[in-house]
Amino acid sequence: MLARSAFRAARSAGPARTAAGKTATRSASSSSSSESASQWKNTIAGSAATVAAIGSIAWYYHLYGRSVHAMTPAEEGLHPTNYPWEHVKFTKTFDHQTLRRGFQVYREVCASCHSLQRIPYRTLVGTMMTVDEAKALAEENEYDTEPNNEGEIEKRPGELSDYIPSPYKNDEAARAANNGALPPDLSLMVKARHGGCDYIFSLLTGYPEEPPAGAVVMSGLNFNPYFPGTGIAMARVLYDGLVDYEDGTPATTSQMAKDVVEFLNWAAEPEMDERKKMGWKVMAIGLTLFGLSVWVKRYKWSTIKTRKLVYNPPMSKADMNPSSPRPGVKMESNNRQS
């Protein structure tokens, strides 16, 4: 049916095609002015339509097609190097020796300016300290008690459930002490910055001895190519040998930066070790269940997949003949006879 109608369509298109061919030949050989004018119009209309189409696509691309950045790449700062962080790998955990060193760097260097508000002392237990060490550390600070019967608030030594205290009472005090710049809280810093660990490591180790020739550094700021805008209020803080590691690791600038960055990664993502372990369990169980489900599917479908459909042709008159040995039953022998 389809083939036949297609054939008919082709046949009817035949004369039309020849007619069109003739017209084309005729107008090409004609010198009539009205015909050449209409040809002109056609050319103009075609060109105008093409220009309009290209124009609207260009206008649309101009409006919606480009990605827009608030800053130029130069203003964004230098993109940090990709470092092969061991703890980021699929099968690796945090190096807890590193965390302990990183926390030491935070406490001895960064804590004088940066808070770590979301980290209570109890989370240090088992990850980088013993209970006694963490308790002793908490007790170094004083915290407000609940109001007593007279409504007075007293002071008590810190406990494991207390949070690491901030260096400043509030943001205003922090700004006042830092030339107007606010040292941000570091608890979630690794997640809060594009580039995460790479960025903070590059930032801490990226202060040049001198700003490059031609760079404009405003007073009170320091040149760091990794910081957006290149002028950062934090001066270089890490210098070789600044801290004394108890495990004897040489405290080079990059070693301290690496340790503190991994520690900050732990602060932002303390569940990482647990999460990876859970991930492996999920994958193992998931794969087993998937394998099982494939087997069950094949098992359940096996009867359907292996059955054979046989076509029994309708019975002929000879089959109906009551004198045949079994009337109404088609015999193998007369299958193909009628």
Ligand code: HEC
């Ligand atoms: C003397 C005070 C001071 C010390 C010590 C200090 N910082 Fe800062 N830090 C600042 C200030 C101020 C800023 C805000 C900079 C700005 O906005 O220009 C800052 C900003 C930062 C930022 C955010 C950069 C950004 O992209 O916004 C990070 C990360 C940081 N510091 C990490 C550290 C680490 C890690 C240490 C310890 C090794 C440390 N800082 C020690 C004062 C300090």
